[in-house]
Amino acid sequence: MGISGEERRRLIVTAIGELGGQVRLTDLAERLSIPAVTVRRDVAALADAGRVTRSHGYVSLERSPSDRLAGLNGTAAGLTVGLLVPSVGSYFDEVIAGVRSAATAAGARLVLGIAPYGAGDDRTQVEQLLESGAQGLLLAPGLLPGLDPADCAWLDSLPVPAVLVERRSPTPDGPGSQLDTVGSDHRDGVFRALRHFAGLGHRDVVLAARSDSWTAEEVRAGYVEGMRLLDMEPLPVLDTLGPGGGTSSDPVGLARGIAEAVADGARAVLVHNDQDAIQLPPLLRALGLGVPDDVALIAYDDVFAALAAPPLTAVAPPKRAVGEAAFALLLRRLTSGLDLPAHRTSLLPTLRVRTSCGG
Template identity: 80%
Template sequence: MRRSAEERRRLIVAAVGELGGHVRLSELAGRLGIPAVTVRRDVVALADAGRIVRSHGYVSLGRAAPEGPRRADGAAGRTVGLLVPSVGSYFDEVIDGVRTAAASAGARLVLGIAPYGSDDDRAQAGQLVDSGAQGLLLAPGLLPGQAPEACGWLDSLPVPAVLVERRSPSFDGPGSLLDSVGSDHRHGVLGALRHFASLGHERVLLAARSDSWTAEEVRAGYAESTRLLGMEPLPVLDTLGPRGAGSDPARLAGRIAEAAAAGVRAVLVHNDQDAIQLPPLLRALGLTVPDDIALIAYDDVFAALAAPPLTAVDPPKRAVGEAAFALLLRRLAGESDLPVHRTLLLPALRVRTSCGG
């Protein structure tokens, strides 16, 4: 007998509850014996009505949904602390991912901020624990190759912790046995350079910051990717001014123009805040994007708003936040046989018009 849409949707809500309140859409379709396309359409309608929450292929019972069986992971009522170096930039989407996952689980989220260079990570993490956090999601101001003593505190945390968009700066040093979830920035750079190569570019210039974990990973990814693709590696342009004085887009545009005069026609710029300022500055120097310079931004917060819209590497920041929260919940649930996780999620390349082709 053919079910009505409302009957299907009641079954979906009930099944999500029976499966623990958080389930893959594909698993839900298989359980109910309903085509995935139909389930997906019903899930959209239920989410719009506030009866469930959907996110990245998963369906969860939100606060507005009818009460179902208690989640097996016991997340409801827990308090989780999240430490980030800044808000209003890269980490906003990470925070949103954690916040969405916490709300779906009925957990309380407490935010702490330790700005880059403040050496305040340990103190802020301690304050989160003092405020009641039973587990921590940490994005401290680490840099690859940093002295181990700078992050020794990671091995003395009193509660379970997961590193977010970070990992221990040394192979077997402090924090190396903590779980970590992050974006695979090196693979993101590889995707950008492969796109340039598909358009016929044999030399790609990298312009990058040098003051963050992501920046160092982008630089390392450039060195690895040029070697893998057989491209000529070029000296990296530092987008920061002398002595870390902040980015200087006019100076950067001039350096790119010099490279263009030497035959370089493709540039990868970290980050998109710097990249979005370049097209008008290059135009003033007689170079247009994409006719004279193909341009890809690393990060996709503002890239689509540029003129022309910039092709961009888009790290899966929201998904990183959700995955890190889910992993921390497993630690809090006391899964004693759970191995240490080092999870890397692949960025996507958002192709727009700044590379031509």
């Protein structure tokens, strides 16, 4: 009986590693006693999945950003990179970890700055990073639609190379629009959640989301796009900050809003973010609604979702990989000496299925 395609591809990856990480396709076919045309087809599938790299009749294993940076110590040693984030203790911790591991592998020094949401001190923090000797910058500033362009005009006059991390200019010609960007494709992440709900038979899906961050805006836009792509009608968004706005969520008010939506026929809720979603099951239970029996929940971010009771199905942006890829791109700008075009790099989230959706 012939082996499956999956098993063949596993053997191919193993053989490439045993042969030194790079091998001719013809040698690979001979070693495995598999027809060359079959090997080429399997290698093409592995390349599409990002597991190998093809080049002029050769194939090699794809390496992580940290692995690729590990060989650049001689070039990166002594470089100082500044990283600006809006917070620590949640989403951006994994982004920081990715940047930090990549910087360590490359022999570079990392300096951290924190500019909280709404504080308006992005520029002050960046100036401090520059004064500390930063020769390149990784920035997650407070870019939101409706922002006065004058407040972020400084992005277009930075004296060193910079990469926007989990951010993008709100308009094609706005501040920072010519900078490199590396981030998660949050609209794709939302679509994955909605498609999972649809597969479980849910047509009326409520979005509960914040309204004070770039990710929140992308989640909201992705909800409208995703519902229409799935031929489902978008419902009014429940703002987790409550009617008064501010920066603190209103979990009790959110639970009541979800109960009202359930009374109108909805049975599925996507919640941005984990911190708000993880508080909902006991609050909904107090209102006579069980998760997942009466309400299916998916959280967005997957920082703490697995620790909920019940464990929450969650969209997981590739936070650590974003940090690694952003550092790799910045380092390329700093060390290659090439006149590179601006990059727009989007990494796809994954959906981690747990208990909170039923099914």
